[in-house]
Amino acid sequence: MAETIATRFMIISDTHNFQFGNAEKWQGAFRQPVPKVDVLLHAGDLTQRGGLEAYRGVLNMLSGIDAELKLVIAGNHDLSLDGYFWKQRWTCGGDDPEHIAEHDNAMEIFKGPLAKEAGVTYLEEGLNTFALKNGAKFTIYTSPYQPEFCGWAFPYERNEDRFNLQHHSAPGVTSIATNPIPDFPSVDIMMTHGPPKGILDQVIFRNEEVGCESLLRAVSRARPRLYCFGHIHEAYGAKIITWKDDKNLIGAEAIENESSQLNGYPDSSNWPISCGKETLMVNAAIMNVRYKPANSPWLVDLDLPRAT
Numbered sequence: 537m538a539e540t541i542a543t544r545f546m547i548i549s550d551t552h553n554f555q556f557g558n559a560e561k562w563q564g565a566f567r568q569p570v571p572k573v574d575v576l577l578h579a580g581d582l583t584q585r586g587g588l589e590a591y592r593g594v595l596n597m598l599s600g601i602d603a604e605l606k607l608v609i610a611g612n613h614d615l616s617l618d619g620y621f622w623k624q625r626w627t628c629g630g631d632d633p634e635h636i637a638e639h640d641n642a643m644e645i646f647k648g649p650l651a652k653e654a655g656v657t658y659l660e661e662g663l664n665t666f667a668l669k670n671g672a673k674f675t676i677y678t679s680p681y682q683p684e685f686c687g688w689a690f691p692y693e694r695n696e697d698r699f700n701l702q703h704h705s706a707p708g709v710t711s712i713a714t715n716p717i718p719d720f721p722s723v724d725i726m727m728t729h730g731p732p733k734g735i736l737d738q739v740i741f742r743n744e745e746v747g748c749e750s751l752l753r754a755v756s757r758a759r760p761r762l763y764c765f766g767h768i769h770e771a772y773g774a775k776i777i778t779w780k781d782d783k784n785l786i787g788a789e790a791i792e793n794e795s796s797q798l799n800g801y802p803d804s805s806n807w808p809i810s811c812g813k814e815t816l817m818v819n820a821a822i823m824n825v826r827y828k829p830a831n832s833p834w835l836v837d838l839d840l841p842r843a844t
């Protein structure tokens with residue numbers, strides 16, 4: 537019996553209120569019919585600024601995708617999904633009880649019957665393991681947080697490290713990790729809203745690389761098969777990173793080499809990933825910098841461990 541099972545993923549991010557079949561809006565590269573897959577991954581920025589109607593719209597859009605499992609995280613635009621931010625930082629609603637209640641109502645939408653009907657599993661920060669009908673299983677680390685930029689939701693400061701314990705943090709950076717990302721081989725897939733530093737994270741302005749150093753350090757330790765994210769729309773793309781053999785190296789030092797991959801959508805791509813040696817990195821931002829749905833979803837066949 538083969539040790540791994542090929543599993544089809546569709547990876548998207550930054551759909552920002554996108555709806556299928558909305559003739560008034562530019563449909564771009566992400567339109568129906570989308571091929572049936574085993575697992576859908578959405579890396580956040582579901583909406584433009586949150587709101588209960590917008591969240592219901594997101595579930596409506598996701599219900600139009602045929603997948604056994606649909607794993608979804610929030611991003612900095614999904615304001616009221618961040619309870620701390622919504623109640624403590626986004627003060628424009630004041631003490632209005634309706635404003636305060638929006639967080640709980642948002643969570644009810646994403647964790648209650650509406651999400652269930654759409655087949656959506658909403659994930660917060662942490663590790664989860666899923667088993668699929670094809671006999672595969674995988675452990676995924678997810679986090680909606682990204683480096684603070686312009687005062688939106690799910691922020692952390694660049695001198696704070698949510699993902700590594702102190703001895704794995706960069707000099708001058710303080711670990712605030714209560715749930716650090718474990719070392720290889722505990723994580724098969726990572727999904728965060730923002731990219732790691734230096735990988736599919738260049739903004740147009742001065743070609744600056746704005747990804748997170750702590751995430752780069754964490755992914756170099758975890759060496760998952762797949763790491764998907766979005767947030768930096770203009771850095772949409774995929775790369776296979778090859779890691780050096782020495783698993784004590786961390787961050788950029790651990791990278792041996794990288795190769796860019798093209799999107800074959802609507803055909804699926806099968807890039808054999810050597811477990812522990814390579815990671816497939818995917819920036820799946822559907823919207824371009826002008827918030828137009830210009831980019832295609834990624835369809836990837838990934839070999840996953842067999843559930844025992």
Ligand code: 5GP
Pocket residue numbers: 550581612613683684685739740744746767768769770825
């Ligand atoms: P969003 O507002 O959808 O989260 O991000 C949209 C765009 O804002 C990105 O495509 C990128 O151009 C810009 N952006 C987001 N985060 C950062 C950041 O940390 N630094 C810089 N310079 N630009 C960012």
Ligand code: MN
Pocket residue numbers: 550552581613767768769
């Ligand atoms: Mn976005």
Ligand code: MN
Pocket residue numbers: 581611612613729767768
């Ligand atoms: Mn974003």
Ligand code: MN
Pocket residue numbers: 719784
């Ligand atoms: Mn170590």
